[in-house]
Amino acid sequence: MNPxxxxxxxxPFERLRQLFAGVTPPASLPHISLGMGEPRHPTPAFIQEAMTANLGGLANYPATAGDIRLRQACADWMGRRYGVQLDAATQVLPVxxxxEALFSFAQTVIDPTRAGATVICPNPFYQIYEGATLLAGATPYYAASEAGRNFAVNWDAVPDGVWAQTQLIFVCSPGNPTGAVMPLDEWKKLFELSDRYGFVIASDECYSEIYFRDDAPLGGLEAAKQLGRSDFRNLVAFTSLSKRSNVPGLRSGFVAGDAQLLKSFLLYRTYHGGAMSPTVQMASIAAWGDEAHVEDNRRMYREKFAAVTPLLADVMDVRLPDASFYLWAGVPAQLGMSDTEFARALFAEQHVTVLPGSYLARDAQGHNPGAGRVRMALVAETAECVDAARRIVQFIHSHSN
Incomplete structure (x- = not known):
């Protein structure tokens, strides 16, 4: 076996199952899960129709590079959304x-034969970053997000010696679990560091279309263009239809950016077996070409967060995020509970599942930046999320007396 x-x-969800082992929640309360970030809004009918209308594609082996019509649809969307111009043939690749793409991209980029091969991950983070790093034979370095800076990563705290050994950095903006969006000055800092040390930037942007301000979140390629880096050197952005279009089961997204990096990524994927079904490609073309359903989806999240956030803000350290569908809430100090104790007791007494923040982070530089917080995914319908929030308020009040 691979050692x-x-x-x-x-x-994290395996750890959550272990945490809840032996707990019997009240049967009188229906279970409400705020634990998993799985979109639950209905899949738009036109996407389903586009898929069923193209079932003939199941009879064909797909090309790893994808249908040029899909790549052009992705490039066109990037142009409308971010104002960047991409060559669909060389700067876009369906995934x-x-x-899947974040994992396999690390296997393409990392050279484990170089001494001290390092990958920088935000902390807390999406665990695929860590797994991809370890299985590529590199060592993760965890750069902590700071509550006092709206959960922005403190890139200045990363030692020069770590930057010198870094081959890849994962950026997640909007962030999971914090919802923080990286501003232009931080992108500028990372680009300058990439130029100095030669590392690649993987920008995970799968939550980019769920936001609560008037301005849409800044994307990595958009930041590069604004800073005069239109060749997108050493930068690849990753995005997906899962959250944007409520099709997590479609498993469809794309990567875009540095043409030389994508050429190598395509070679890896040719052997890895990363081709997308022609049927899924046709449904994806339809999804990327329509914004009305995305606006409707965003409206539903805005209404939901507007109803839930004030309820929880009365009893927890929580506020509306920049983007994403998570609330990153602090466990009240007066309860005297850790994030894991809070999650277990809440499940036992109110039949509500939240994810302990410490499960989404690692002990690094002397602390776990996720400790004392919980992640709540507001993916269910508004009434169910409001019910969960009221139960959480009741739980906190009952333990604060």
């Missing part, structure tokens, strides 16, 4: 969801 498999840590 690197033993370096992987249990996935089977951003999760």
């Amino acid at each position: 690197l498999l033993s370096t992987l840590q249990p996935y 089977n969801g951003s999760r």
